[in-house]
Every structure is written in C-alpha cells, then in structure tokens.
Amino acid sequence: MTHVVSDADVNTARFTWRENSAMAARMERFVSPGKGNGVRATARIRRGELVYSAEPLASCVSNKQAREVCHHCFTRCKTLLRCSQCKMARYCNTTCQKQAWSGHKTECKCLRSLLPRAPTDSVRLAARIIFALLNPSHSRSGELYPLDEHESHLDSMSEHKRQGLSQLASMLELYLQQEVPHLAQDMTSALPPSCQETLSLIAKVTCNCFTISDGELQEIGVGLYPSLSLLNHDCRPNCVMVFEGTNLQLRAVQDINAGEELTISYIETLVLTDERRKQLEEQYHFICHCQRCDSKDKDSLMLSGDESAWQRLKEALPGLEKLKAESNWEALLESCNHLLSAVGGEVPDENQYKLRLTDMALDASIQLGLWEDALRYGQKTLPVYRQYYPDPHPVHGVQLMRVGKLQHYLEHLQDALETFKQAHQIIKITHSDSHPLTTDLLMKMEECRAEIAQRSSSSR
Template sequence: MNAIEQAFSASINTMDPDQVNASLDSQKRWPIHKDTALCSNIMSTIQAPEGSLSIQESTIPDAGSGLFIKRDLAEGELIFTSVPLVLCAEVGQGMEACDFCFQQRRRVFHPVEDRFLQPGEVLPPLHICNGCRMYQYCSKSCWQRAWDTGHLYECGLLAGASTDVETRTLYRLLILMRKKVLLAQQVKALARLEHEVANFERRTKKSWPRIISIAREARERTKSELSIGEILMLYGIIRCNSLPVDQTYRNAPLGNALDFGGALINHCCDPNVVIVFNSTQVQVRALRKLKAGEELLHCYRDIAYDFTFRNPRIAARYQFRCQCDRCREESDRHYKEAKNESDVLPLILSTQAALFDIIDVSKKQAFVTPTAFNVELQLGKVNHILKTGYAGGPWPNNLEPLPTVLKALAALCERQGDLINSIKIRIKALAFTKWRKGLPWSEDLIDFVLSLSTLTMFPSHPSLRDPSLPKHKEFQDIFIGHLHTLHGILLNFYGPQGRTTGIVHTFLQQEKGSYNGPVPGTRAFRRRFKASQENVLKWAGVDEGLWTVE
C-alpha cells in the first residue's frame, strides 16, 4: 500500500476522539466540523472571500457537517467557486459530453461557439478514445489534454468495464490514488465525507452482493491495495457526495463531480443556493437573500417534482428520507385535498405513472411512426386520467407530472412542425408549473422564447392568418418580455460572465434592435406586455392569474 492509499485508509477509519471510552459498536467517525485542521484544508480548496464561509455541525438532524455563510448575501450573489477533485462523464448512446471540458451537445446552445444552434445544424463528430473506446471528447485537443492529466492511467483498464458512471468514478479515484496523482491532504478529506455504507447495505439487501462484486472488480482492475471494505466506503462516498454535472434536471446528468465544497452543502427541497457548472468549475450562488449564520442548502434532485416522486428517489440514492417543511406541506396537501379516506399516496403514484406512460407512448409514435402521432388524442388521454386521478378527485393543474407531460407534448408538436399547437400547449404547461425558483424554470423559458422567436420570425406565415389567434405584435411583446425576464434569471444563476448568460444577452440585444415597441423594463413596456400576456393566456385557455410576470 503506497503512502496515498495509507493516508486514505487511516483517515476513513478515524474515530471521534471524544468517544474514546465508548464501546466499539457505538463509536462514530470523527465529524469534519470537529477537526479544525481538516476544515482549514477543505476551505483552502474553495475560492471565496476570506472568512466568508465556515464548516459547522448541520442544522439538519443526522446530516453531519454543513457549510455556513458568515455574511449577508444578495440574491444571485456568488458564494464560492471550486474545481472538483474528480469528474467523470456519462458514456453510451445519447450521452454527448466531452470528458475533459464537459461541453455538451444536448442543449439548444452550440457546444463550442457562444451562440444558439441553428435549426437542423449538423455538429462535427465527437472524438472517441481509440484505446478504451468509451470516453468521448469534443476535439482531439481535449482528448490529448485528458490523456496527459490522467486518462493514460485508466485507458488500458477499461476493456469490458461497466459504463455506470459511479463505478467508473470509483475506478478513476482508485487509479489516481494508486499512481499517487492525488495528494495526501486530498484523500484525507475525501475519506472523511459521509458514506452511509451501513444504511446502504440495510436498504439494498437484494443488490448488496452486486455492490460487493463492483468493489472486488474495481480492486482487481486498478490493482488497489485498499481493502474491499474501504473500497465499499469509497463507493458510498461517491454515491452520497457526487454532484450531477449540469443540474438543469431536464435530461440525464452529463456526469459526476466530486467536489469538497459541494459535498458539504446539505439537502433541502426548498434550497437557498443554486449550483451550476461553468465548464468544469463549480459555482455556487445565492438563490435568495441570505443572512449571516445560515446553512447553505441545495436540492439534491427532482426539485420541480412533488415529494411523492422526489422523496423515494432521494432515499434510494442518498440513503435518507427528507423531512423538510416543503415535503411535509406537500404530504399534508394530498391528505387534505384528495377525495379518498384511504391511503392516497399509492393512488397518486399510480396516476403519475400513467401520465409518464403517455410521454413514452407519444415519443415512440412521434419518432418511430410520425404520421401516427396525434396530439389531440394524447391530450384526450391526459384529460381522461386527470378527471379522477387525484385519489378520486380531479388532478391539480400544478401537480407534477402534468406540466412535464404538457411540455413533452409541446416539444413533440414542434418537432412535427406544428408550432401553433406547440406554443399553445407550452403556455399551459408553464402556467401550471408551480416551482419557478431554479434551473428547470430557466430551461423552460429558453425553450419557450425560442419557439416564440421562430413564430414571430415569419409574420406572414399562413398559420398566423387564423383570426382566433392573438395578433402578431402580441406574440412579439411576450417574446421580448420573457426573453428580458430570462436574462435577469440567468444573471442570478450564472452571473454576468456565464456562458449561458452571455448567449442570451447577445440574443436579447439583437431582438431588441428589431423590436418596434417600448424599451423592456420601462413602465410603458410593462403595461403593453401585461395586456399582450393576458390575451395570449386567454387564447391558450389559461387563467391570467396563473402566470404573472413582474
């Protein structure tokens, strides 16, 4: 065992010195917040104003250590940046992230140039590593830099290896320890992160033998001298602490990132920070005004969904059940409003599954047999489910996955060239969306303004001659208004220097130049926007009070 592996082994088995007289069964690992030297080491990996952050015992029961702000913050203010200890891209069909720079090809932005993709634009092919045939890169230059910074150590070990991102992150960490690329201080901090292996084994009894086999194979492939138990703990650390790269929640993540600052931010379904990735850099910003002394909290996953969907997925992934105020409020709402005296949750879950099935069926029709896709038929199926889907009563419009189903149908309509139905359905979906505080909402607005951009680009298009449609200038008004609002939201998420902010800012300036109306942000524009928004919502069959824009 080399010095780096020894440092990891010693640190992962460090017990709390305050419990030296406790029995072996009751001893606990030494919490990070009690280890002053370790806290100082972790804080040195974070770029933040000196003295602005501290590691303390979390305010959440049994959550261990947490990260706290020591100064007041404005909404959107940058709290800290950091570079993850390790990143690992998803691979396989449909996964198109560069494993070095993590530029992606699945959004509406060009993966390299700072602009929106053009309709039908063909992107250059990815460069796939000729050795492992697993990892892919946006260019040969990125492949060479990835090779020089670590891929050369793992490439020959990946033949026939699992494509699971957590397993490959495990391989990558073990190799970096074996080759002594990581520093002793880094692995000591890594080892002290929560791993929840005991809970993981207890809750996953059926799959636990498979987890053990993953640890054994990892040890054999990487020639690590850590014990199987220590490798299992490292695997648990990866599962409990990795951040999904690209937290827009719109698609599967682009990969995993293990970052010390991010790992210390505990979970809450009503978060006060947003975590974004600027290429491979982690950036954490305030989602609302923060007071000195508050613990930084972010939602681990599925922020836009109801607790019936979100909570089980968090439990399966992170080995705890969230008991935050939002979860309790959503649970209480179901038992109060559902017209059924029995346990309403299984009935609600059944309806959610039926709604998700409509998305799957619709996609299959639209992609495999486009002529068979009939949006009115699918909307009829949705409405039939909604009538009694809420445990005997009507399904609430703002309860997921209804808004998600409508967004999916809108996207399929747009793909089929039915732009009018696409916009009409998308307006209803956005008006029904309840959670408008995070990245998913900004992605929804990006889709919406791009659809409106296409529509307003051709004022003489035959589809716009229908007298029942809002006027062309009204579509222009809401296009400019929502684009202006989107830019403000992105400033709070990505900052003025963020790539996404910059692309939308350039687009906004171009569109404002050709807009024949008041300047966005002025009182005159707000009056005009309000009137146009109300007319468009009325056309879409939506109550104007469901979607107001300040």
C-alpha cells in the same frame, strides 16, 4: 502523449486557489442541529452572489450522454472524435483529446479490458477517484470535508441495496485489475482508511456525488466535489448549483445572513411531500423536516382536479416515460394528446401529472419540429412553473428561455423579447452575467430588438 503544463495553466491555478480561498472564508463547517455536518455563512451573502466554486476530485460523462458530450470539457457537440483504443471516450477536438490523455490513458486500459461491456457511471467515477488519489501530484489539502470523512451509510442500508452496491464493488475490482493489479496493497498505501474497501468507496460515491448538468439543466455527467458534499438539503433552498463544464458554482438565490446555514436541493422538488421524503430516505438516508415538508406545502395543488381523471394520467406515466427514453416521439405525442384531451377541464394545469404530460408533449413537439404545438404546450407550463418554482429558480428561467426561443422562431417578436426579459431576470441571478447561457440569452434579446426595429422601419 504528455500534457505539458503551461505558465497560463499555473497562473490560472493560482488565481483559482486565491479566489476559492477568499470565498471559503465566507463559509465554514459546523454541526447543524438534527442534520450532522453542514455549512453556514460567516458573512452576509446577497442574492445572486457566487458563494463557492470548485473543480471535482473526479468526474465522468454519463454513459447515456457518452456519444454527445466531450469527455474532457463536457461540451455538447454534434460530431466527436473517438478514442481509437477504448472506442468509448469522445472529444470535441484534438486539443481536448491531448489534454485528456494524462488522465484517460489509465482508464483507457481498463475500458479495453471490459469490451464490449461498459462499466456503470458510479464504477467509472469510483475508479477515477482511485486514480486521482494514487497520483502522487494529487493534493486537495484545503477541503472542508475530505473524502475520508464522507458517510457511506452502509450500516443503515437495506440488505437489498447493500447487495446491489456489492455487485458494483465487484465490477469495480474487475474493472481495475488490469491497471491496478495489486489493488488491495495500492489502496492501503495511498487511500484514506475509510476508502480502502471498494464497497465503502462505492457507497460513498453513490451517496455524495453530484449530477453535472449543462446550462439548460440537462444531465451530462457525474462528479465528486468533496467540500460541497457538506451542504444539507432543503426543499426550498437558499442556494443553487450550476455548472460551466465540470466547474461547479454555488450561488445564493436568497439573501443569507452570517450564521445561517447554506442549503441546496438534492432532488427534483416538483413531487408530493411523501414522494420527496421517500426518495431522500432511500438515496440519502434521512427524513426531510424542512418547512415545506412539514407543512406539506403545494400538495393539495399538485393533486387538484377530479381524482378519477388524474389517476388515468398517473397510471399512464411509466409507459410515457418509456416512450420518451426510446425517443419514440410520434407515439409519445399521440398518447399525450389523447390523454390531455380526455381529461380536459376536469384536471387543471397545476396538477402535477397533467404538468408532466404537458412537458412531455412539449419535448415531443420540439423533436418532431411541430413548433406551433410546442409553443402552445410551453405557454401552458409557464404559469404553473411560476407557482412551483419561486423566482429566482433556474428551472423556471430555463423554461422561459425555451418558450422565448419558440416565440422567436415563429416570429412572435414582441412576445419573445418579453419572455427573454423575464428569463434574464432569473438567469442573471442563478447563473451569473458571465455564464454562457446568459450570454446566449442576451444575444437572443438583441436579435429580437434588431428584428423588431427592422420590421418597424420596413412598415413605414
């Protein structure tokens, strides 16, 4: 099968290039003091503005989402068409399947050669990067930060981590041997010098790839966006990343002046300072000295309450995470209920371990269809989210939307409308007015208004 490029595709590509050229003119690469390379604004950027958007050099759906997400458009679907050859790739319809074939046909042979085993996400992504770079029609000459300059950090890695990456590199070579039999020769002729060794390439991928999420911030895949790998981390960043399919959109959540550095958060920030710093050092090889880390802001609040009581919650978390991973919702909810009742008022809702248990109880209640319980747990989290995720923060906006949907389902219409309004104030900034999540939210608000009006007219 051959994917035919239409005039519409060409026009879209031209528009995207012009759009990104205009956006790129508002940011530039620079040397960030104490951080190395970074990106700064060249003009004033207002809160809510789209700073930059990009398609990945390569991307793939995560293995754990492979049965639920279309491997071409990255949309969640209840039923997907499966590739009859590799049995792994899945598509929402024949159109997506045909459009994906030009890229999938090479990967398909590699996947079949490993059956019944499946390569890891990082191996599949690294292979897709190689396929992209070996493609003569591939060109990304406008990148601020070409792949050749990406850091591998191999010199600063522990021997244990380096050995783990070496195993992934060996898997990559095995995975590619059917389709790229002369791997060393092909990579030498087509790939940038620093990417010609599989170990170096795998290291670059693990240090620089982004998790692709859906509108509700749930992981669906991984991708490499070379220019945006320049962005440095801050535990309270001035930009956030959201996705539409695989298109990454960088949006400002604060007003940014010309000359200011653009930052994002690499990790979940609702953890203690020492834990954040440890994760950043192990995964990204730097020690964070942002204002929040140096002041240890919120640490005392995260550990508020009786220590002997919250230690019980902390110790229980690994077991609870295992139940969640296994989708053992009944056991998870029972355990969360027992633990939360046991600590009672000794541990406030703001304690990070109590919040994590409350969130897990919310997820389990939703999965079990216990809507009243789910709403009760969701409402407990909102004041805490507001403290830990200063507005506008997409995590707070999405949580408000989840609670609003529960209120709407249970016909608490005025409460639902108010919660949706609060969510909209955040989501329109973090996701934009045109994002599918914002459209869905506006529809929910209209449904609430219509039902309130109908109820009011019926009572007359």
